Amino acid sequence: MSGFSAEWLALREPVDHRARNPAVEETALEMFDGREIANILDLGCGSGSNLRALAPRLPKIQSWRLVDHDPALLAAARAALSAWAETAETEADGALRLEKDGKTIFVDFEEADLARDLDRALSGEIDLVTAAAFFDLAAATWIACFCAALVERELPLYTVLTYDGVEVWRPPHPADEAMLAAFHAHQATDKGFGPAAGPGAMSCLIEAFEKAGWEIQIGQSAWMLGAADSALIAMLAEGSAGAVAETGRVPAADVASWLAARRGASACAIGHEDFFARPTTEPFVG
Template structure:
């Protein structure tokens, strides 16, 4: 079951999945996909997880997974999610949680100022309360451990180079815009920094961490 607050993104996911599969058939408002001998039934639900994260767990999932989400959420919302997942007894896995580490090449005199301002911007409310930013992985780990989960984390940085030029350019534009919005970086410095990142030869390493949380029952079953 795929969940998002934006029906347009769910519609885009449906198109992408149908293209990915060797065969795709409509099944109500979902899809039945076949690929590599596997049959996968997919449903799509538009829900406001900011208001009620437990709404997506009503059917007792075995696994809850998300990507590039929790650094935008508050510690209190993270704790609410962990509690809801624990009550469902599900395994939890999340990928691409930003850890605050960035290294751009070539260097620019405004690198440190841009990064500091970006971190300030990221701590703002993105719809889930004051964002936890680079502290999200630790907040997740602590929240799940309080429910008796075993937790493991590992680094999963993006290594972006010439083959990811479009993503690099969008990322640089967004970073510079966020830095400008804080008022902590001069508009000219942000523009100069962003312009350099649009040139051939730009690269970046953007730090993320993945997290796996296993309930005691799942740990016993796996051993």
């Protein structure tokens, strides 16, 4: 399993939502202008944050397929979406039918390991493939295969909040540089897809779609955390320190001192990027 808890995902959800890049989102969703229906596939859906962010900007009728390998998170997604909607009914096939702000949203939940079951995930009717905070977990080789599969099917991709490796914590701490280097070494370990691309994931996406001649758009979506985000800052510091300790690259005393300072950091910025790719829209030449 991934080790992502529903509590962690709930804590980061409001910060994720405010960090999303509006320009990339606008381009990604313009295909739905004037349309009544959208069919969306969300990869590594966790507890459904990506749906809650995008549903208000999508057509009146939406059909979502939420894919994750963690059954506990899929159950958390069902519960969180039911609580978020005005009404929630379970259909005969197990899908949820939600009503929210004048939209009807059908949600299918699918347990699948995307490292192995990609073809199955990409089957069926899909207008847009999306994912949030997902691609840094995947291996460069897997990302290349994934992009090739989208190119073959001409499926556009909109992915948000891919970690880009840039971190600034305030006030500074003498162990910042060593901690970040060790954290990135941990990021490169296998998260279920082979050695993870970590902060290199965005370059893998760009390279694959540029090679295919697709149109792409990239935008910053950094977390800018301050005093109001102290719970998230503390949990982030604990997660980073735990990952660094596993690498054995930083003396334990330095990790402890960094963590003690970072739990109460006054501010930090964690770099992310959003990305959209679609087949080039050639002007028609008659």
